[in-house]
Amino acid sequence: MDFAYDAEQDQFRASIRSFLADHADPRAADGHDGLLWQRLCTDFGAAGLHAPEEHGGGGFTPVETALVLEELGRALAPVPAWGTVAAAEAVLRLGGADVRKEVLPPLLAGERIGALALVTEADLDPARVPVRADGETLTGTVPVVPNGHVADVLVVPALVGDRVVLHVVTEFEAERQDSLDLTRPVAAVRLTDAPGTPLDEGDLDRLLDVLRVLLAADLLGTAGACLGAAVAYAHTRVQFNRPIGSFQAVKHRCAELAVELDAARAAVMFAALAAAEDSPELATAAPVAKFQAADTAVACAAASIQIHGGIGFTREHDAHLFYRRALTGAALLGSSARQREVLASRLGF
Amino acid sequence: MDITYPPDAERFRARIRTFLAENLPAGWAGVGALPPDERAEFATRWRATLAENGLVAVSWPKEYGGAGLTDVEQVVLAEELARAGAPSGGENDGFGIGMLGNTLIQLGTEEQKSYFLPRILSGEHRWCQGYSEPDAGSDLAGLRTRAVLDGDEWVIDGQKIWTSAGHTANWIFVLARTDPAAPKHKGITFLLVPMEQPGVEVRPIVNAAGHSLFNEVFFTGARTRADLVVGGVGGGWRTAMTLLGFERGGQVTTQAIEFARDLDRLVELARDRGLTSDPRIRDELAWCAARVQVMRYRGLRGLTALLQGRTPGADGAISKLVWSEYFQRYTELAAEILGPELLAPTGPGSGEVLRVAEVGTPNSSRAWVDELLYARAGTIYAGSSQVQRTIIGEQLLGLPREPRLDGGPFAEIRPGKGA
Incomplete structure (x- = not known):
């Protein structure tokens, strides 16, 4: 019975908190401090703590990832953590070996930024999904994507026949929208015959x-x-x-x-x-x-x-x-x- | 992190389960399934069974006749008793064993220990608590019951109130003012007083649910021996605080077990009335289920702290608020589910329980009405919600105290109302 953070976890939390206190400014760079995110990824492995090391992750568990996100939420750090972590999680869980190998290392290293084009569960409803797969390409517009305007890699639900399948896309146009959240701005994302790689239809x-x-x-x-x-x-x-x-x-x-x-x-x-x-x-x-x-x-x-x-x-x-x-x-x-x-x-x- | 119990604790759990299977009556369905007039008799027999098996006074060291169980064993025992719906002792044991016994072991004289502890164990002495007074509730240290030394005896005059199990007790531990010239917290003494004497009168109070669980206790020239003081003359406040520290501990994980069980009963009620598809009722039931899970997570965290020897701090105040405020919200959900049925309650009641209904309590409208009414008491006794919030605000959050108007000698605080 040991339902408590251990000394190492406490220490990790303390060091990231102190780093953010010195470097995170919620008002920096119109909600996207790319340099800060880069440092969080290289110095703390922030994007991929619980991903396996073979994909460039830290080999820890979601407990450590949650600690990082908690500290980012406390500091209101204007970094694309949510989009990147969510996109990486989708690829990690549902991507085939080739996709994982290609997509994960640059995302987790902070070299590329991810976004998940899904705001609520209802966005997985076939009647509502705005993006349609036609052969190997995707077309459609998703109106709200957190940090979509700074993303390099998009995970997007798309209609394939009458089923909804998540796809990885790298060719898209994004336009930043007026955003309620000034530290995690949103964009509209348009796909036009964009090549997409389907993920597995897993859990x-x-x-x-x-x-x-x-x-x-x-x-x-x-x-x-x-x-x-x-x-x-x-x-x-x-x-x-x-x-x-x-x-x-x-x-x-x-x-x-x-x-x-x-x-x-x-x-x-x-x-x-x-x-x-x-x-x-x-x-x-x-x-x-x-x-x-x-x-x-x-x-x-x-x-x-x-x-x-x-x-x-x-x-x-x-x-x-x-x-x-x-x-x-x-x-x-x-x-x-x-x-x-x-x-x-x-x-x- | 790891939320499994150590192997030793699981072996102990298996032993307790065997004991319960072998010793509870055939077809046992929980205290709540017994007719109310058979519960007291069952409790007496069950206490004897626990005693024969060394399972009363589980927190006392063996040298004092206790079971000397480890912390985790006490927790496991409480969990299994809670699951089986079997009491952990008689009506006065919480006061005698859990509170006074442990306090005597820590602060009592050798003579007090050797005289009182065996008699608490045997059930010969049945204890109750003489703390609250009509003018001293949340402000307990404002108590006015006087004790004056007369030769080798204390003479006690005053009144206590809300004395749970006072009608079945024959001894009472009393906080009495022995020095009105001292500041209010300093002039208090903790006395052990026999109740079977002419100067002590117990009068039952009927509560809002129509039951009589607590009492007024009047002291008119009541007497006790001069040496029946715990923690020294004038040291009563510290003793009282030490005693309150023994209220929890073993119960750290049972709250979630009991409320989860009773929530199943409520879901069953909602299903029976065709209301689980009602969006508001569903939303509220889900909130209740989540809150019970939170109690469970907090319990696991509290158990971890207990096993690591960390002191809970303001955690007790949070626990109290969580369960008592939850208890009201969820019994009010029961009222909403019952709707017009609430107006003319039928079927058996839930029995006289201050907290959540016992295992086996029938799903009758009368039982829910009893629970609904008792839930009102939960945010008052053992420190009202307002007192708990002040504790959290000042001790956990470190917010400044309010300016106080009760410093200086006690006798000068409210002239005309002096003891």
Whole structure:
């Protein structure tokens, strides 16, 4: 029985946190700090910690990958981690030997950037998939792809007959869109007779579950940062000749969020372990972790704006950047209500 | 990371399962399946069975007649009892064995240990807790029950309230004010008081569910020996805090087991009423299932901390909030599922249980109404939700305390209300 991070994991977290504190600026480079991402990949192996070493990965487990994403979510690092990790995971799980060998090493090394053209599970519904395969080429437009405008490698669901198959594509046009999330901007991606390599029609649920866990980790980091910022401000802001954190109205709201944050932390830790062990429990642990982390992140980001008062509603303050990132993460891979529906059906309710 | 139990613990679990299979009555379906009037009698017989097999006082060292189980063995035993729906002892054992016994082992004199511990074990002494008072609830240190030394005896006057199992107890540990001139936390003494004497009167209180589980205890010139003090005269607050530290431990993983079981019962109720396809009910049931999983994950983490000898800190406050707030939300979901049936409850009740319904509790509307009502108590007793949030805010998040208006000598805090 040892359900806790070990000393090595704690040390790894501490070093990446300290690196990000020095180098990550949420406002840098219009949401894409390519240099920072390159360093995260070379110095920390951030893109491929749990990929096998033969593909250029670190040979660790999803527990370590989740740690990295949590720290990126805490720092609001403007790097294409989500797209790259998600695309790599799809290739890792569903790609044949040749595709893995070709695609993974440059992605994991940070030399190329990945994107997953899938926002929610509904994008796998044959009636809704906007991209169609015609022989070996793909055509269609996907309106929202996180970090699609900086991506070199796209994993995109496409209709093959009446089935939906993920494909790897490298020839596409992307146009950055106005983006709610300023640290993880989105693009519209257009494919015109683009050559595509199909991935296996394997266990898409399993792939989505692993991605849910990794996204939950990002949200957990965001939640922790927001609560931390709110608590720190409640210490220093004085009104009525007292720090506002001494008022129960503020203190108890923070305490309620601390309870939810603790729940999210336990849920992400368990779900990442279930992914690492490839346990059947992942099917329940993943949607639990996703919605617990998402709801907590949105609530903590909202509370942070409220507790900061007027200054929290200014463009120059970071509070809205966290709120934007939390809302985006909550929508990606399906809303919290959708996660609960997945859970209910898997539990046979 | 690893969430499997050590092999020794699993061997112990197999032993406990065999013991339960051999000793529980044939066709055992849990305490909740017994008619309410047979439960007390069963509990008495079952306690004797546990005692014969050395399974009461599991947390006490063997030298004091306890089972001397390791931490993980205590956890495994609690898990298996929870799964089987069998009690871990009698009604007063939580106070006598879990709280007072462990406190005496840590802070008591040799004489106190050798006199009281065997009598707690045998069931001759049945203990209850004299803490809360009408004017001292969340602010327990504001208590006003007085104890004055008269020769070689303490003379006690005052009133305690919310005394669980007070009507079946014959001894009570009492926090009493022995020095009103001292600051409020300093003038308190922890006394051991026999209840079978003219100066002690127990009056039952009927709770909102219509049952009588707790009591008022009145002290009018009640007496106890001068040496029946634990932790020194004026040291009662520290003793009380030490005692509260023994409340958990072995129960770290059972919360999730009990709530998971009862959630199955709720899903069955929803299915029976054709409501599992209702989107709102489904959403809420899924939220409940997720919360129970969170309790389980927290339990595994708490067990890890216990085995690594790490202190839980504010974790107890989080646990309390998680289960008690959950208990209300999910019993209110039961009310929503029952709909109009709630208005005229039928069938057997759930019995008098402060927490989640026992194994075998029938899926009747009356049982759910009982549970719904009892859930209101969960966010009040053992530290209200508001008190827990203050603990989390100040101890975990380090937020500043509120300015206090209760410093200085206790007798000067509220003139006219002085003890």
